[in-house]
Amino acid sequence: MNLGLEFSREREPDLKNLLSATGTAQLKDLVNDALTILEWSVREVMADNEIAAVNEDKQVYRVLLIPILERAADIARANRAAA
Numbered sequence: 390m391n392l393g394l395e396f397s398r399e400r401e402p403d404l405k406n407l408l409s410a411t412g413t414a415q416l417k418d419l420v421n422d423a424l425t426i427l428e429w430s431v432r433e434v435m436a437d438n439e440i441a442a443v444n445e446d447k448q449v450y451r452v453l454l455i456p457i458l459e460r461a462a463d464i465a466r467a468n469r470a471a472a
Contacts, residue, residue, distance in 0.1 A: 394420070440452065
């Protein structure tokens with residue numbers, strides 16, 4: 390499948406930084422990896438798990454809260470309640 394994605398000029402430095410920081414050569418590879426992370430994250434929140442960054446040394450636990458994951462969790466809870 391060929392998708393034409395359009396990003397604002399303001400996002401261009403962010404994309405270039407991500408490509409560089411990850412050693413990713415092509416934008417399509419970056420997008421594919423991002424989709425893989427999103428798919429995994431959705432499955433996890435639908436299983437009533439949280440996605441978090443954990444720093445054991447500092448005892449810091451930060452949950453990732455983004456609208457798409459909150460919606461997926463809400464849908465999963467509603468489906469469980471209806472079952």
